[in-house]
Amino acid sequence: MNKPQIKGFIETSLCDWDGLIASVIFLPGCNFRCPFCQNGELIMDPESLPSISFDHISEYLKAQSSWIDGVVITGGEPTIWGGLSGLAGAIKDLGFAVKLDTNGTRPDEIAGLVDRGLVDFIAMDIKAPLDERYERAAGVPVDLDRIRRSIRTVLSLKGAHEFRTTLVPGFVGEEEVALMAEAIQGANRYALQRFVPDNSLDKALRQAVPCDDSFVSHLLEIAGKTVDNCIYRGKMSVGLS
Numbered sequence: 001m002n003k004p005q006i007k008g009f010i011e012t013s014l015c016d017w018d019g020l021i022a023s024v025i026f027l028p029g030c031n032f033r034c035p036f037c038q039n040g041e042l043i044m045d046p047e048s049l050p051s052i053s054f055d056h057i058s059e060y061l062k063a064q065s066s067w068i069d070g071v072v073i074t075g076g077e078p079t080i081w082g083g084l085s086g087l088a089g090a091i092k093d094l095g096f097a098v099k100l101d102t103n104g105t106r107p108d109e110i111a112g113l114v115d116r117g118l119v120d121f122i123a124m125d126i127k128a129p130l131d132e133r134y135e136r137a138a139g140v141p142v143d144l145d146r147i148r149r150s151i152r153t154v155l156s157l158k159g160a161h162e163f164r165t166t167l168v169p170g171f172v173g174e175e176e177v178a179l180m181a182e183a184i185q186g187a188n189r190y191a192l193q194r195f196v197p198d199n200s201l202d203k204a205l206r207q208a209v210p211c212d213d214s215f216v217s218h219l220l221e222i223a224g225k226t227v228d229n230c231i232y233r234g235k236m237s238v239g240l241s
């Protein structure tokens with residue numbers, strides 16, 4: 001099967017797969033238009049970015065196999081690509097674990113990867129409570145049943161998953177965190193992520209001020225009433241989804 005075009009590659013990351021040393025592959029395009037997205041070029045104008053051959057990445061991974069634990073496939077939204085399973089399979093064939101970052105809009109693709117043993121860990125975004133607020137956060141109409149189905153599949157991965165929410169001012173507050181935590185009850189981990197305003201797709205959000213530490217602690221307490229393992233994650237190198 002053809003592999004999707006690769007539009008970015010980080011050779012080594014310590015912050016994209018907790019506890020592991022990982023390489024990170026970026027796939028272009030996304031079916032969401034989150035106003036707080038930091039990857040505008042990758043989702044809106046991927047043709048402006050050079051493509052990186054999988055052969056190049058494969059050679060790097062083989063040379064570094066003694067200390068790289070796994071490969072993160074992120075975007076954009078990786079599941080929009082029909083060749084995703086081929087890419088994940090090729091990475092597995094090289095002997096590396098695979099982590100998928102996803103917005104959860106393609107439950108069949110996610111379940112297919114899980115069923116075929118092509119992913120070892122999934123990080124799924126929860127953008128908003130599963131009601132009309134989801135569409136506002138995603139910037140496009142959202143089929144919430146698809147999100148619910150993906151949540152069920154990700155939960156089935158037991159210890160090998162996390163859900164994550166970016167704390168965007170005006171989008172995520174106390175009520176929203178409580179409802180989102182309920183929607184993922186039973187989760188292995190719920191990561192609240194720092195909002196980075198700098199390159200937000202919606203220029204108005206570039207002036208927004210991220211939550212301060214005390215409010216983050218308060219939100220962690222709220223989420224912790226439903227999900228045992230809640231963490232706060234500061235600025236990430238990639239995939240602020």
Ligand code: SF4
Nearest residue numbers: 030032034037076241
């Ligand atoms: S934040 Fe993630 S899901 Fe949203 S538009 Fe950007 S890449 Fe897509």
